[in-house]
Amino acid sequence: xxxxxxxxxxxxxxxxxxxxxxxxxxAAEDASVVVEDELFRIGEALRSNEQLLAALSDRHxxxxxxxxxxxxxxxxxxxxxxxxxxxxxxxxxxxxxxPAIVDEAVxxxxxxxxxxxxxxxxxxxxxxxxxxxxxxxxxxSTGTDVExxxxxxxxxxGGLVTEIGDDVIDGSVRRRMSQLRxxxx
Amino acid sequence: xxxxxxxxxxxxxxITVAVVALAAPxxxxxxxxxxxxxxxxxxxxxxxxxxxxxxxxxxxxxxEALEKEMESCLEAPSAIIPELDEIIWGGTxxxxxxxxxxxxxxxxxxxxxxxxxxRIAADLDAAxxxxxxxxxxxxxxxxxxxxxxxxxxxIIDDARAQADQLKGELQARANxxxxxxxxxxAADLESARxxxxxxxxxxxxQIAVGAAEAVIKANLDRDAQSALVNxxxxxxxxxx
Numbered sequence: 001x002x003x004x005x006x007x008x009x010x011x012x013x014x015x016x017x018x019x020x021x022x023x024x025x026x027a028a029e030d031a032s033v034v035v036e037d038e039l040f041r042i043g044e045a046l047r048s049n050e051q052l053l054a055a056l057s058d059r060h061x062x063x064x065x066x067x068x069x070x071x072x073x074x075x076x077x078x079x080x081x082x083x084x085x086x087x088x089x090x091x092x093x094x095x096x097x098x099p100a101i102v103d104e105a106v107x108x109x110x111x112x113x114x115x116x117x118x119x120x121x122x123x124x125x126x127x128x129x130x131x132x133x134x135x136x137x138x139x140x141s142t143g144t145d146v147e148x149x150x151x152x153x154x155x156x157x158g159g160l161v162t163e164i165g166d167d168v169i170d171g172s173v174r175r176r177m178s179q180l181r182x183x184x185x
Numbered sequence: 186x187x188x189x190x191x192x193x194x195x196x197x198x199x200i201t202v203a204v205v206a207l208a209a210p211x212x213x214x215x216x217x218x219x220x221x222x223x224x225x226x227x228x229x230x231x232x233x234x235x236x237x238x239x240x241x242x243x244x245x246x247x248x249e250a251l252e253k254e255m256e257s258c259l260e261a262p263s264a265i266i267p268e269l270d271e272i273i274w275g276g277t278x279x280x281x282x283x284x285x286x287x288x289x290x291x292x293x294x295x296x297x298x299x300x301x302x303x304r305i306a307a308d309l310d311a312a313x314x315x316x317x318x319x320x321x322x323x324x325x326x327x328x329x330x331x332x333x334x335x336x337x338x339x340i341i342d343d344a345r346a347q348a349d350q351l352k353g354e355l356q357a358r359a360n361x362x363x364x365x366x367x368x369x370x371a372a373d374l375e376s377a378r379x380x381x382x383x384x385x386x387x388x389x390x391q392i393a394v395g396a397a398e399a400v401i402k403a404n405l406d407r408d409a410q411s412a413l414v415n416x417x418x419x420x421x422x423x424x425x
Binding site for chain 1: 386387389390391393394397398401402405407409410411413414415416417418419420421422423424
């Protein structure tokens with residue numbers, strides 16, 4: 001049975017301004033879906049790679065150097081708009097806040113569609129059918145329309161961990177292993 | 186006191202003057218040894234016809250008798266019975282002296298004796314009072330001593346009681362400390378045992394769970410993963 005947990009909410013007017021800017025650029029380039037998806041994945045990648053996040057937020061490194069790292073990493077893997085937006089955020093010295101800015105941008109985009117952002121951690125990629133059924137199941141249980149964003153995280157081992165705002169529904173094998181370990185001790 | 190002494194001294198002076206004055210007439214009325222011898226000789230001559238016949242044996246006895254009578258002039262008067270004139274003069278002097286003594290001496294002596302008696306009585310009273318005071322002081326001291334002894338006994342009893350109480354408290358505290366130390370030692374032992382068991386369980390569970398994870402990870406293929414996801418979706422849908 002999945003369990004629910006509260007996570008601290010990130011709310012900052014400055015982050016909201018950056019998030020709105022990202023969404024506005026993506027909309028202006030008519031690449032909102034792609035850019036939002038790429039930004040989300042980049043944000044998750046930075047959240048799981050502390051060294052990379054520290055390098056992008058290191059004020060001792062020249063901005064050009066940090067922006068060069070972004071372009072080297074994303075040049076062939078993301079759209080030019082996404083790369084430019086990430087480079088812009090790093091260039092303003094907000095590289096360390098990039099995961100939070102991206103989360104805010106994706107959440108605001110979903111809110112614009114009258115939906116809440118549901119971050120789903122899974123060991124495997126979900127099919128569209130699974131995403132649809134999961135969204136429907138979440139609506140049934142919480143009464144909230146959600147937009148599914150899947151994060152591939154092998155540490156969950158199996159099953160899913162869904163985060164909707166501050167609510168966490170943990171149905172992962174990792175949690176069951178933790179419970180098993182607790183029962184042993 | 187000085188006045189009384191002065192009266193006594195005056196009385197003694199008058200007595201001396203009276204004795205001296207009355208002694209002279211008494212002495213003058215007495216007979217001398219020479220006069221006595223002459224009288225005896227004249228009396229014998231009147232009895233003898235002539236002194237030229239003294240060698241006569243008849244008068245030798247008379248002569249010896251005269252000699253004895255003259256020798257009697259050398260003998261003292263009676264040791265017991267004085268002469269009449271001496272009795273008169275002595276009695277008169279005695280009466281004068283006695284009267285004077287009754288008039289002046291006895292009152293002075295009586296006064297002195299009374300004063301002395303009063304002084305002695307006062308001294309005796311003072312001594313009695315001092316004795317009474319001493320007895321009272323002694324009684325007070327004895328009472329104080331008795332009180333002090335009682336107080337000392339009370340203090341000793343209190344000290345002994347406090348010592349006993351302190352001893353009991355120390356004993357109880359020591360017992361409590363010993364019991365506490367034992368309990369603490371037992372708790373530490375139990376804690377160490379529990380910690381060891383917990384650590385062992387942790388290690389065992391870590392190994393077991395790690396092995397389980399490895400097994401699960403090796404056996405979770407895509408179908409199994411997909412089945413877990415579908416089960417999760419069904420469970421979330423069932424929560425509504």
